[in-house]
Amino acid sequence: MIRLRSTTLAATAAALVFSLAGAASATTAPARLDRGSPAPAANGDLLITINGNLYLIAANGSNKRQLTSGGGISDAAFSPDGRRIVFGRGSGTNADLFVMKADGTNVVNWTRTAGVGETNPAWSPDGRRIAFTRNATANSGDGIAVMNAAPGASATLIKRNRHTANSANLYSEPVWSPSGNRIAYQDVLDWEGSCTPVYVRQMTPAGANISMPEMLGYTPDYDPTGNWLAATEEDCGIYWLVKRNLSTGQKVNITRPNDSPADWYPVWSPDGAKVAYSRSRSAGGGWVEDLAIVGTGGGAYTRILMAGPGQNIRPRDWRAR
Numbered sequence: 001m002i003r004l005r006s007t008t009l010a011a012t013a014a015a016l017v018f019s020l021a022g023a024a025s026a027t028t029a030p031a032r033l034d035r036g037s038p039a040p041a042a043n044g045d046l047l048i049t050i051n052g053n054l055y056l057i058a059a060n061g062s063n064k065r066q067l068t069s070g071g072g073i074s075d076a077a078f079s080p081d082g083r084r085i086v087f088g089r090g091s092g093t094n095a096d097l098f099v100m101k102a103d104g105t106n107v108v109n110w111t112r113t114a115g116v117g118e119t120n121p122a123w124s125p126d127g128r129r130i131a132f133t134r135n136a137t138a139n140s141g142d143g144i145a146v147m148n149a150a151p152g153a154s155a156t157l158i159k160r161n162r163h164t165a166n167s168a169n170l171y172s173e174p175v176w177s178p179s180g181n182r183i184a185y186q187d188v189l190d191w192e193g194s195c196t197p198v199y200v201r202q203m204t205p206a207g208a209n210i211s212m213p214e215m216l217g218y219t220p221d222y223d224p225t226g227n228w229l230a231a232t233e234e235d236c237g238i239y240w241l242v243k244r245n246l247s248t249g250q251k252v253n254i255t256r257p258n259d260s261p262a263d264w265y266p267v268w269s270p271d272g273a274k275v276a277y278s279r280s281r282s283a284g285g286g287w288v289e290d291l292a293i294v295g296t297g298g299g300a301y302t303r304i305l306m307a308g309p310g311q312n313i314r315p316r317d318w319r320a321r
Helices: 007-026
Strands: 045-050 053-058 073-078 084-089 096-101 117-123 129-135 143-148 155-160 168-176 183-190 198-203 218-222 228-235 238-245 251-253 263-268 274-283 286-295 301-305 313-319
Touching: 045 073, 053 073, 073 117, 084 117, 084 129, 096 117, 129 155, 129 168, 143 168, 168 218, 183 218, 198 228, 218 263, 228 263, 238 263, 263 313, 274 313, 286 313
Parallel strands: 073 313, 117 168
Antiparallel strands: 045 053, 045 313, 073 084, 084 096, 117 129, 129 143, 143 155, 168 183, 183 198, 218 228, 228 238, 238 251, 263 274, 274 286, 286 301
16 A cells, blocks of 8 residues: 655656556557456455545445545545545645545544645554655655644654665655554665665664565555565566565565556455455556456456546555445
């Protein structure tokens, strides 16, 4: 639950778009569409964005409800009880965190920070804290921060981006483990060259490093047990979903490399049996992203919501009913 932010991260995001376009031009066969696959059983509600606006949709693709208008939303997460939603709106240093009821009402800006942007929020399992990506200048502190879950609460930078003359480690996309004692995040090595490596790391809520098996990937997400992480792995413009066991190091491809130019934004289901994700396909001379679901062991997938022209549908969180 890709959400690359800050000035340098925005450049990385632009590179991802370029890579996808390159993959599209090199792919002659359209992405497979398993219309005959059985629809997954109902398993709560998915929180999704469609071109920067938030929607709720049942996990079988029914009952889509629009929550926001005006666009500009980069990411979002449910509160632990599913009754509220925190989301980032804006870009770079002009982004803020907002909280609203899960029906889209009572929207409140919780940050209002001048010259500092907040995106990629993740609510802690106990409901007391929010981790997020802090977008600022290198001198003023960019990276991953944590704040108390209250309007206007001060934030603590727990993982500061590392900048050197020729490269940088850019940290973003924090997500809490189910127990709340770990935070996974992505580490983008920003340097001049192609196929920029992106790693999944773990740390404590105070920012201390936690060892884990080496894992490449964007936008990590824990399974409900906290024993597995899912992420988007990349090989120079091809993106697919993987999961890795944090104890044994076992790696499993959830989707297949080269099966689609981009499978990304994995979000684990509350029962741990499925992953929702964004799956690209060619349409009208361009590319769109549908909402799909697949079992965590791989196999046939189901597109539960087809994108219209120019639409990108991306899952952000998944709550049980």
